[in-house]
Amino acid sequence: MSLDDxxxxxxxxxxxxxxxxxxxxxVLSSIFVRFKQPExxxxxxxxxxxxxxxxxxxxxxxxxxxxFLLSEVGVAILLFEIGLETDxxxxxxxxxxxxxxxxxxVVVPFFLGFYSxxxxxxxxxxxxxxxxxxxxxxxxxxxxxxxxxxxxxxxSELNKLKAIESKVIxxxxxxxxxxxxxxxxxxxxxxxxxxxxxxxxxEFSSVxxxxxxxxxxLFLAIVIGRLFTTKLFIFIHSxxxxxxxxxxxxxxxxxxxxxxxxxxxxxxxxxxxxxxxLAKTNQKTLIxxxxxxxxxxxxxxxxxxxxxxxxxxxxxxxxxxxxxxxxLALVLFVIAIIGKLVSGLGAFSLKANKLVIGIGMxxxxxxxxxxxxxxxxxxxxxxxxxxxxTVMVMLxxxxxxxLLYHFFKD
Amino acid sequence: MSLDDxxxxxxxxxxxxxxxxxxxxxVLSSIFVRFKQPExxxxxxxxxxxxxxxxxxxxxxxxxxxxFLLSEVGVAILLFEIGLETDxxxxxxxxxxxxxxxxxxVVVPFFLGFYSxxxxxxxxxxxxxxxxxxxxxxxxxxxxxxxxxxxxxxxSELNKLKAIESKVIxxxxxxxxxxxxxxxxxxxxxxxxxxxxxxxxxEFSSVxxxxxxxxxxLFLAIVIGRLFTTKLFIFIHSxxxxxxxxxxxxxxxxxxxxxxxxxxxxxxxxxxxxxxxLAKTNQKTLIxxxxxxxxxxxxxxxxxxxxxxxxxxxxxxxxxxxxxxxxLALVLFVIAIIGKLVSGLGAFSLKANKLVIGIGMxxxxxxxxxxxxxxxxxxxxxxxxxxxxTVMVMLxxxxxxxLLYHFFKD
Numbered sequence: 001m002s003l004d005d006x007x008x009x010x011x012x013x014x015x016x017x018x019x020x021x022x023x024x025x026x027v028l029s030s031i032f033v034r035f036k037q038p039e040x041x042x043x044x045x046x047x048x049x050x051x052x053x054x055x056x057x058x059x060x061x062x063x064x065x066x067x068f069l070l071s072e073v074g075v076a077i078l079l080f081e082i083g084l085e086t087d088x089x090x091x092x093x094x095x096x097x098x099x100x101x102x103x104x105x106v107v108v109p110f111f112l113g114f115y116s117x118x119x120x121x122x123x124x125x126x127x128x129x130x131x132x133x134x135x136x137x138x139x140x141x142x143x144x145x146x147x148x149x150x151x152x153x154x155x156s157e158l159n160k161l162k163a164i165e166s167k168v169i170x171x172x173x174x175x176x177x178x179x180x181x182x183x184x185x186x187x188x189x190x191x192x193x194x195x196x197x198x199x200x201x202x203e204f205s206s207v208x209x210x211x212x213x214x215x216x217x218l219f220l221a222i223v224i225g226r227l228f229t230t231k232l233f234i235f236i237h238s239x240x241x242x243x244x245x246x247x248x249x250x251x252x253x254x255x256x257x258x259x260x261x262x263x264x265x266x267x268x269x270x271x272x273x274x275x276x277x278l279a280k281t282n283q284k285t286l287i288x289x290x291x292x293x294x295x296x297x298x299x300x301x302x303x304x305x306x307x308x309x310x311x312x313x314x315x316x317x318x319x320x321x322x323x324x325x326x327x328l329a330l331v332l333f334v335i336a337i338i339g340k341l342v343s344g345l346g347a348f349s350l351k352a353n354k355l356v357i358g359i360g361m362x363x364x365x366x367x368x369x370x371x372x373x374x375x376x377x378x379x380x381x382x383x384x385x386x387x388x389x390t391v392m393v394m395l396x397x398x399x400x401x402x403l404l405y406h407f408f409k410d
Numbered sequence: 411m412s413l414d415d416x417x418x419x420x421x422x423x424x425x426x427x428x429x430x431x432x433x434x435x436x437v438l439s440s441i442f443v444r445f446k447q448p449e450x451x452x453x454x455x456x457x458x459x460x461x462x463x464x465x466x467x468x469x470x471x472x473x474x475x476x477x478f479l480l481s482e483v484g485v486a487i488l489l490f491e492i493g494l495e496t497d498x499x500x501x502x503x504x505x506x507x508x509x510x511x512x513x514x515x516v517v518v519p520f521f522l523g524f525y526s527x528x529x530x531x532x533x534x535x536x537x538x539x540x541x542x543x544x545x546x547x548x549x550x551x552x553x554x555x556x557x558x559x560x561x562x563x564x565x566s567e568l569n570k571l572k573a574i575e576s577k578v579i580x581x582x583x584x585x586x587x588x589x590x591x592x593x594x595x596x597x598x599x600x601x602x603x604x605x606x607x608x609x610x611x612x613e614f615s616s617v618x619x620x621x622x623x624x625x626x627x628l629f630l631a632i633v634i635g636r637l638f639t640t641k642l643f644i645f646i647h648s649x650x651x652x653x654x655x656x657x658x659x660x661x662x663x664x665x666x667x668x669x670x671x672x673x674x675x676x677x678x679x680x681x682x683x684x685x686x687x688l689a690k691t692n693q694k695t696l697i698x699x700x701x702x703x704x705x706x707x708x709x710x711x712x713x714x715x716x717x718x719x720x721x722x723x724x725x726x727x728x729x730x731x732x733x734x735x736x737x738l739a740l741v742l743f744v745i746a747i748i749g750k751l752v753s754g755l756g757a758f759s760l761k762a763n764k765l766v767i768g769i770g771m772x773x774x775x776x777x778x779x780x781x782x783x784x785x786x787x788x789x790x791x792x793x794x795x796x797x798x799x800t801v802m803v804m805l806x807x808x809x810x811x812x813l814l815y816h817f818f819k820d
Contacts, residue, residue, distance in 0.1 A: 009475060009479065011479060011482045011671065011677060012668045012671045012672065012677075014479045014482075014483075015483075015486075015664035015665070015667050015668040015671075015677065016664070016665070016668050018483070018660070018661070018664050019660075019661040019664040019665050019668075022657035022658070022660060022661040023657075023658075023661045025657075026649060026651050026653070026654045026657050026658070027649075029651035029652075030649040030650050030651045030654065033650045033651055034650065039651055039652065042651070065419060065475075065476065066475065066476045066479055069419065069421060069424045069476055072421045072424075073424075073425075073428070076425075239436060239437075239440040240440050240443045240444065241436050241439035241440045241443055241449050241452070242439075242449065242706060243436070243702075243703065243706025243707070243710075244436045244440065246703050246706055246707070247432035247433075247435075247436050247706060247707065247710070248432070248433075248436070250428070250429075250432060250707065251428070251429040251432040251433050254425035254426070254428050254429040255425070255426070255429050257425050258422045258425040258426050258429075261421065261422045261425075262422065267421060267422075267425065290703040290706075291703070292653075292703075293653065293656050293700040293701070293702075293703045293704050294703050294704055294707055296652060296653025296656055296657060296700075297653070297656070297657065297660065297704055300653075300657070
């Protein structure tokens with residue numbers, strides 16, 4: 001017997017959405033695997049199809065929030081799994097190359113993007129309603145931040161998490177998130193001071209506070225976390241209730257994800273830190289074992305939601321307005337790729353495949369879209385700039401898995 | 411870096427809610443287990459605590475919908491697990507005793523409830539604004555429907571799913587849901603025709619259609635489902651993508667849950683049918699194995715949400731209005747228990763513990779609350795009748811697990 005409430009997303013629709021995600025996701029993944037392509041590309045494609053068919057609620061539709069929250073849990077679990085497989089000391093040992101990769105991967109795309117906007121402005125592709133400087137700044141910023149979810153998934157699929165390239169990529173992704181936070185503070189400050197009609201200026205104290213919070217979290221998570229984690233999990237493992245160890249590990253992950261977000265970082269950075277800490281416990285293998293089916297359930301939801309956010313109508317070349325958007329998107333896409341490929345050279349001191357490191361840094365995601373949304377909301381970007389940026393983000397997401405497969409498979 | 415939107419339940423709050431559910435749930439379960447009490451009672455208590463502390467969003471608050479949907483997934487997974495452990499032929503072999511148990515368990519509480527309302531009306535405990543007949547009808551109906559989630563969980567904890575008592579309870583619960591559906595159609599029809607100022611009458615054709623749909627679902631699920639399920643899961647098992655078998659089984663469950671709801675039944679009846687069908691496949695053991703951690707994550711959410719719905723302020727005896735509510739609730743509670751204990755006698759033809767069967771049928775839940783809400787919305791019940799009914803439902807939920815533990819533990 002059912003209790004129907006028209007104001008809510010019905011449990012029936014939710015069951016069907018989950019079943020569609022699982023079925024279409026696995027069927028397409030299986031096809032991609034058969035053709036020696038990344039599973040995750042199958043899930044992204046499934047997302048595009050389900051989103052286009054309306055089987056997944058899009059932003060603003062009832063039920064979107066539920067699936068979005070589950071997808072965030074999914075990517076947190078993914079990064080937790082990756083953290084469990086990663087040795088913190090080895091990660092710290094490639095700290096310097098990771099830092100160089102992260103900095104190059106921010107600086108090069110930023111300046112390439114910044115100057116391209118001036119160039120494209122002259123060619124008439126960018127028609128800023130606000131100052132071209134702010135537009136260039138925002139587009140440059142959008143190009144900087146790597147979203148590590150896609151790469152992490154492919155590295156895990158390829159069974160390459162122990163490789164030095166993977167460690168540099170993961171280390172650089174953490175640093176990249178901190179840098180992204182600082183850039184957001186600066187660019188956000190510049191845009192809002194300009195919108196208020198004030199002189200364009202940066203408040204260094206607030207930038208310092210934001211940076212301090214982020215480093216504070218990372219420091220506390222790793223240093224304080226190490227002190228009590230081992231004992232905590234010996235206690236949790238001694239509890240008699242069914243599933244205590246698994247739920248303990250998940251709770252630990254979720255609390256770290258919350259704390260990371262509280263410090264202004266992405267929740268996945270916290271989840272990754274939780275994994276790094278639990279990697280040192282005696283319960284690591286048991287946790288991995290029990291986590292696997294849970295990961296199998298939640299992780300596809302993330303990648304399918306990423307795919308579902310793609311609006312394929314922008315690619316219709318018969319709509320005249322789309323052509324300018326597509327050209328701009330392709331230019332930005334080329335910059336996005338070159339900028340991150342160059343970043344791989346930051347690992348010059350290591351005997352590692354720099355091309356693979358560069359490819360691993362290519363995918364952009366949420367953070368880039370935060371810049372783009374901010375730009376749109378404040379009028380610094382117009383809707384075609386915004387569309388071009390979202391297309392660029394999508395393309396980086398779809399190109400990285402096959403490239404990594406090609407260049408990193410022995 | 412975080413994207414904050416004040417209109418939405420934040421991902422941070424969601425992480426904290428999940429962590430609270432897992433941590434407080436497991437800590438209390440572990441304490442209950444140590445004192446040889448049911449784990450599920452620990453989770454219900456955890457729910458009461460978390461709800462009272464405001465750590466779980468209640469009905470109408472942001473985030474409630476998400477946790478409610480996850481809790482429905484949890485109870486569907488529980489009934490699927492129970493179905494996997496149940497042999498359909500053995501279930502059908504106790505079909506007749508199950509039918510008698512179900513019918514007695516509906517008729518006895520209904521008439522006890524119906525006549526008590528007249529008695530209590532004379533004593534001044536019930537002051538109906540509408541006709542006493544309709545009030546009596548609604549309260550009687552609220553007392554009829556068993557909610558099998560709690561019992562199923564305790565039977566599983568006790569490792570008693572293979573016992574004949576468990577089969578009778580499960581069979582009776584399925585039949586009970588169909589009867590509940592018919593009663594809802596009849597009582598709902600009577601109330602709405604009376605509200606429209608028409609003669610109180612029943613449209614037998616619509617009741618027949620509703621009944622037909624419910625039986626149609628059960629028939630198709632079991633008969634048609636048996637034809638293709640084995641082959642389908644051989645195919646799914648052959649897929650190469652990670653987690654295909656688990657996600658296939660979950661999708662199958664969710665589709666059956668959806669179809670059951672579409673036929674007017676509770677989604678858990680569909681999930682149970684899905685489990686019964688997969689119990690016959692060669693992949694059963696593998697599915698059980700991979701489902702366990704997923705069940706460990708989702709199932710506690712259901713029981714904690716049940717606990718969180720308890721409003722402990724009704725039990726405060728220093729508020730004068732509460733006393734009449736508590737007395738009425740206790741009377742209804744006694745009727746609820748006696749009515750279902752008597753139902754156990756329906757299994758007279760079997761060598762089974764009738765007391766255990768009766769106890770297993772005690773918990774009321776969602777379906778009872780649907781009747782109560784309908785009564786409140788149409789003015790047939792006033793708010794203290796309604797409160798008393800919800801207290802009765804809660805009490806049956808909390809009393810059944812310790813009674814079952816006591817009388818069914820060898």
